[in-house]
Amino acid sequence: MTIAIAPSTARVRGSNGRLLPGVGLSLLGAGVAIGVNLALPQVSTLLVAILLGAGLANLRPLPEAMAPGLGWSGRRLLRAGVVLLGLQLSLREIVGLGPGVLVLVVCVVAGGITGTLLIGRLLGIGWSQRLLIACGFSICGAAAVAAADGAIDSDEEEVATAVALVVAFGTAMIGIIPLLVALLGLAPHAGGVWAGASIHEVAQVVAAGGVIGGGALGVAVVIKLARVLMLAPVLAWIGWRQRVRLADASYDGKLPPLVPLFVVGFCALVAVHTWVPVPPWALSGGKTLETGLLAAAMFALGCGVRVQSLRRVGPRPIVLAVLATVLVSTIGLVGALLVG
Template sequence: MAELVKVYIRSHDKWKLGRGPITGVLLALLLAAGSLALAALPGLGILGPMVLAIGLGAAWRHAAGVHPETQKGTAFASTTLLRAGIVLLGAQLSLQDVAAAGGGVLGFTALNAALALGAVYGIARVCGVPQRIALLAGVGTAICGAAAIAAVAPLVGAKRDETALGVITVALLGTAITIAYTLLQPVMGLDPARYGMLAGASLHELGHAVAAAAPFGREAQDAALLVKLTRVALLIPVSAVLALLCRPKGEAQRRFSIRTLPVPWFVFGFLAVSLFHSLGWISPLAAAAASKAAAFLLAAGMAGLGLNMNLPLLRVSGGRTLAATLLGSLILCAASYVEFVL
């Protein structure tokens, strides 16, 4: 099949659009649509469209290859479209709900996030994982999976294949732990509300938290969403800190000010959309549409990452990154469980 696809592409070299940037963008959008369709099938929904999209992109690159001119379009998808999706993701976050939860929820969420980030990063570095990949895996585990990785990747100077490796690692482990939570819930000794908070405090993606809590009622799902969105809110301060720590050496002596804070536009866009949603300036209908658009754009961005993925990197660093992230994730799960049992 792969050879047939290659022959087809070579036979259509005269089709200029087939080798241009526009085709790269269209291909990423097409794969995003495919990932959303696959995510609606039984058994695949737990993976989520972002994981499926990056898998489809990697499979296409492996089977058919991607022309250098086309890569300009896939690069646009993996950067601009992905960041636009992160901005629209703010429509899911109500700062009022986060504030209403009280300082206790924010406090233990911040503590758990710091623990997870430190554990994954530290273990990964001991295992010989490159610093940028270790940071991405740590942030993805601590905050909100693929969206957090995409947000901080430009801050730490990560390459597209490094970003893809972080996304795949965190997504696969998050999916596995989600399944484990669902199976173990009856013996955890937690009521639905506390179980939902556990899911929100320790699972990687927003979709993972919802998937783990939904089978156990609305109370569990609402608690999971509240705690998980509180973790999403931590993306803003974490991005600011990483931007300061990872800025080029030539900028080290600049005088600090808000205007020179090296946080990319889409993080402020995420905060602005969250604020507008919290103030009621975005109607429920518009918020629902923004959430769907965010899912599609994030999937398109992940497809772009897959289309530019350097598969040899997965073989070189993938196993060590996976092991480090697994250990860090288990530490986060254990710490969160102890908090809700006590």
Template structure:
């Protein structure tokens, strides 16, 4: 007859206890790092309200603070597990939640003409940036990050793309610096160009939304023209964000298909399910009426989690390695910026 002591100490129960204990220990290990990245994200959010600094998104400020801490005082070793958790798990959760910013109705509002311009510009810019990167001798992974940040949606696209590209934290920081600098230039230069380029409000809004890097930069540049231009630009920009998932999926699948064609094996990471989750959430947001308060909360949570992830990347970024990259990636970022601005404008002018 089995005693109560035997049952209590059975192999299955012992295994369950060990599993629970291991998970509790893992949870404890990540708390300090998450607290640090969360504190940096909150500091970045506070700085964003300061006049003169508000032109930079909390995400950009967070990675700048993280880099400063890493290179001035050093990243504490006890925070390493939580930093890794922030860069991976929290980042992927944030990308899934981005789907709540988009509905299929918004895509329809852009119209077939607008979608043609947005998609054509994205594909052409991505391809041009990769080709230019090869000519300049820029590493393929860094070229992919700059291409994604320029053609899709700035820092968010860089960190999402890196989930499959697996570049170094220094490459991520460099790519984010490129899209931040050139997106900020666009934010100040674009508003003075509509009259010179003979663009009405709708055309200017479409051009801004199809070519400027960050959502905040698009809003700042377009609403200076008119309310209508700002609304058109916002919808066009959100349609670009929607294309983030297909691009990430393509970057994940393409190397495997190429390797299969040559009889080899690809070392690329598995299919990024977070990208599929992003599309699923966007589809849900399109068919289910979600209360405005709940949607606003998810959008705010997504932005905060992305800010936490970028704070973690900053804490892992060695500035000396950024200097080692030289000027070629910056030149690539400039060329990509000029190309997306010129190509999208040409499509708007000549496609009617």
């Protein structure tokens, strides 16, 4: 018997699920995606992973035994990748950006999230879906989607939709931002500021910064990592907001934590990288493991993407993704012109 792994069946409950087949398939998919990226560095590993998962699941139904492990991978491996992302951040480097750039980072994240939530409400999109998209497009892509999902426990279909949109649009920005930098005649430093403030994934920022050249890569990556650091305060706000919503609804169960445990782990690794001398091999190994975990999670989430589900969702999330990209990019450009 085979089943289509719809989001509602992918969630693992209890310890009875057989995880190994689905987890193994996710890791295999991650390996293929990483191999494609090594052969074609301009192609996003995460985009390849989610497309592989979606393509495989939509070509034919996957065996039922895969469902528990895929559901586990789509959540647990994604959150483990978020934790390891903290090892790439140093508060010393971020403070060294100067007050102007730090204000820009706060404006991009706060303005992007607030604006996307308002636009999403006007489009009639539900709270959890527009929050996932807002965080993904304003902070750090798929990792931010996973972090927000950990605070509000949204549906897997909403998570898969948000991840697919943020990876696809962020990949498109790899070519768009450098092209616009050239057309506008921006200096490499200003172009790096714009790329770091506007593009969704860290790896996508690296690719775009390399295309811009002339020292843009370094400043773009540090600004992007400053946006990643905003995960902690944003997740605290989301956790508080979720507790208030549940209290207003007379919820009598256990309230969610103000900050999910994996975000605490993320902050702990930020502190380690800031104040403990971490050897280069450890940073490199952590980055490789982070990429592998996120790619495996993207593959698993891709397996939950169904063509019929996308038809049911309709075009509104795509419209929101377009407008969120324009909003964040505009804030980033204004900031780049002011501080670049």
